[in-house]
Amino acid sequence: MWTDPTCPVARTVDLIGDRWSLLIVRDAMDGARSFTDFQQRTGIARNILADRLRKLTANGLLTQVEAPSGKRQQYALTAAGQDLFAVIVTLRQWGERHAFEAGEAHSVLVDEHGAVVPPVIPTGPDGSPLTSGTTSVRK
Numbered sequence: 001m002w003t004d005p006t007c008p009v010a011r012t013v014d015l016i017g018d019r020w021s022l023l024i025v026r027d028a029m030d031g032a033r034s035f036t037d038f039q040q041r042t043g044i045a046r047n048i049l050a051d052r053l054r055k056l057t058a059n060g061l062l063t064q065v066e067a068p069s070g071k072r073q074q075y076a077l078t079a080a081g082q083d084l085f086a087v088i089v090t091l092r093q094w095g096e097r098h099a100f101e102a103g104e105a106h107s108v109l110v111d112e113h114g115a116v117v118p119p120v121i122p123t124g125p126d127g128s129p130l131t132s133g134t135t136s137v138r139k
Helices: 008-016 019-029 035-042 046-058 085-098
Strands: 062-066 073-077
Touching (some): 019 046, 019 062, 019 073, 035 046
Antiparallel strands (some): 062 073
């Protein structure tokens, strides 16, 4: 149960807050579809992967679809799962700034033309940047 049942952050963390769930969503965005795809990309133990795929499906972030071969099921992001794109990009960009030493190699997110994706910055209606100091939570 959440400490604040009206808090969207608490509910979201309950759905995707463990380490593996966001990595599975990230990999689904990068084209992983099968159980084997996810297992090979993440290195997650098979039993944990099966549990997380089941939970992500039950929570409406993934859906199971028939593989082109018709022999197995694959996973695809739902609209709710696709809505996590900005979250993944923001986490990635935070990691680029804070989880690596200066000059340490890391992957980089680029657009379809190969340009580095600019920082995600929340903005107000007038286009000015928002910060924790310029926003508040209305309950």
